[in-house]
Amino acid sequence: MTIRLHDTMAREKREFVPADPTRITMYVCGPTVYGRAHIGNMRPPVVFDTLARLIRHDYGADSLVYARNVTDIDDKIIEKAADEGVEPAVITARNEAHYLEDTGALGVTPPDLAPHATHEVPVMVAMIERLIAEGHAYEAEGHVLFAVDSDPDYGGLSRRDRDAMIAGARVEVAPYKRDPADFVLWKPSAEDVIGFDSPWGRGRPGWHIECSAMIAAHLGETIDIHGGGLDLVFPHHENEIAQSRCAHGGAPLARYWMHNGFVDMGAEKMSKSLGNIITPEQLLKEHKGETLRFALLSAHYRQPLPWSGKLVEQAKATLDGLYRKVGDATATAPDPAVIDALRDDLNTPLALARLGQVDDPGSLKASAMLLGVLEGSADEWFQGADAAQAAAIEEQIAARAAAKQARDFATADRIREELAADGIVLEDGPEGTTWRRG
Numbered sequence: 001m002t003i004r005l006h007d008t009m010a011r012e013k014r015e016f017v018p019a020d021p022t023r024i025t026m027y028v029c030g031p032t033v034y035g036r037a038h039i040g041n042m043r044p045p046v047v048f049d050t051l052a053r054l055i056r057h058d059y060g061a062d063s064l065v066y067a068r069n070v071t072d073i074d075d076k077i078i079e080k081a082a083d084e085g086v087e088p089a090v091i092t093a094r095n096e097a098h099y100l101e102d103t104g105a106l107g108v109t110p111p112d113l114a115p116h117a118t119h120e121v122p123v124m125v126a127m128i129e130r131l132i133a134e135g136h137a138y139e140a141e142g143h144v145l146f147a148v149d150s151d152p153d154y155g156g157l158s159r160r161d162r163d164a165m166i167a168g169a170r171v172e173v174a175p176y177k178r179d180p181a182d183f184v185l186w187k188p189s190a191e192d193v194i195g196f197d198s199p200w201g202r203g204r205p206g207w208h209i210e211c212s213a214m215i216a217a218h219l220g221e222t223i224d225i226h227g228g229g230l231d232l233v234f235p236h237h238e239n240e241i242a243q244s245r246c247a248h249g250g251a252p253l254a255r256y257w258m259h260n261g262f263v264d265m266g267a268e269k270m271s272k273s274l275g276n277i278i279t280p281e282q283l284l285k286e287h288k289g290e291t292l293r294f295a296l297l298s299a300h301y302r303q304p305l306p307w308s309g310k311l312v313e314q315a316k317a318t319l320d321g322l323y324r325k326v327g328d329a330t331a332t333a334p335d336p337a338v339i340d341a342l343r344d345d346l347n348t349p350l351a352l353a354r355l356g357q358v359d360d361p362g363s364l365k366a367s368a369m370l371l372g373v374l375e376g377s378a379d380e381w382f383q384g385a386d387a388a389q390a391a392a393i394e395e396q397i398a399a400r401a402a403a404k405q406a407r408d409f410a411t412a413d414r415i416r417e418e419l420a421a422d423g424i425v426l427e428d429g430p431e432g433t434t435w436r437r438g
Contacts, residue, residue, distance in 0.1 A: 001058050003343045005225070006302060008233060008257040009157055013345050016256065018224045024055055024064045025219040027254075029211060029228035029236070030114070032071040033095035034080050038277035039292065039307060040263035042106055046293055046372070047260050047301045047346070048227050049108045053370050054342045057334070067113035067218055069211060070096055073204055078193055088194050102280040105289035106296070107372040115214045117205070121196045124205045124213040127247050128185045128198075136246040140176035142188035142201050146208075148181040151242045157257065158234035183239055185209045208239035215253065216244065226254035230261055260301045278307070288381075290373055291316045297348040297371060319373065322355060323381045325364060326374055332362030334370055342370060382436030393424060397433050400426075 003016040072092040131137035184206040189195030244253035294315040341351035368374035403411040
């Protein structure tokens with residue numbers, strides 16, 4: 001029952017040994033809700049939902065406390081609200097609802113905790129005060145900045161040299177900084193911009209302090225697993241580590257660091273700034289969420305995932321085969337080979353391949369549910385119609401059967417062709433005719 005995870009800090013796979021097997025803690029950086037998420041944004045919630053399923057299988061249903069934050073204060077949110085002439089809360093509520101709708105459609109179970117930045121400002125202020133008191137931060141012109149040179153271990157996660165870190169952080173050149181690498185913990189807000197009272201005046205927190213403070217408040221000073229996208233290694237996670245370590249007397253922020261690779265559109269990372277995005281909302285008009293989830297899990301989480309129509313069609317075809325195999329079976333015990341693949345640094349491509357080798361339908365269903373697929377019925381998967389549509393199709397199938405019985409094969413063929421034109425595929429068997437969407 002050994003899980004091995006690739007730890008970004010150690011640059012190797014390590015045996016997962018939680019500090020407390022009865023209360024395993026995991027935090028994953030969640031959405032900044034300024035716009036609708038694209039399919040690439042769905043990779044972290046799907047990947048870490050799969051990890052959560054594995055941990056709960058191995059350690060018990062109540063063993064894991066999983067937190068995923070919501071960044072609902074950010075310059076992009078403020079800009080979007082100004083463009084629309086509404087309060088920032090209107091923007092964030094709308095896009096958080098979209099995010100939950102999209103992740104839910106992809107079979108992602110909501111995390112146990114979803115702390116919102118705007119609700120957690122007091123704990124951020126308290127952490128900043130502690131960092132100032134310990135000599136790791138300083139106030140300057142209404143800002144509070146973290147003094148990078150006060151932390152000799154800064155850079156341990158990304159392993160960049162100083163010049164690369166400054167360039168990678170895209171830091172603001174400001175005369176009030178003691179060092180170009182120093183980063184903002186608190187910044188002032190203009191009167192017409194959302195802000196909060198603090199010892200340094202009205203303002204708002206920087207992005208990095210948000211996660212450090214909420215982790216400490218809800219999970220503890222040192223957690224078991226911290227996850228997120230590869231783009232967060234630097235500067236976000238590097239800065240989180242420094243803040244937390246310096247605020248907590250040198251205690252590490254996380255015992256294991258996990259980062260998923262990008263979803264790309266050919267040679268480029270999928271991103272809003274490049275304009276090469278496709279959203280779950282668009283994809284769900286043509287594909288089931290389970291198909292999209294399968295596609296996202298088809299490559300190892302640490303590797304790039306090229307997104308294409310062919311990838312989605314392959315995912316659907318594979319699921320078609322698995323649903324035919326599982327039928328209406330009830331889940332029993334998962335197959336050990338599938339679980340072992342997941343225990344090996346969440347090797348989902350191998351786990352998905354091994355699903356096809358499971359002969360027992362009940363075991364197949366139980367194994368697939370660890371991956372978040374085959375959770376519905378085969379009838380729902382293939383038919384995908386509401387009750388009225390299903391009844392109409394069944395009537396046409398009955399009419400076709402009656403025509404065949406009367407040897408009116410022209411009518412029977414016409415009914416099949418009409419159904420095929422509507423995307424309905426009929427399959428004749430010894431127990432009658434079944435149907436599915438093509």
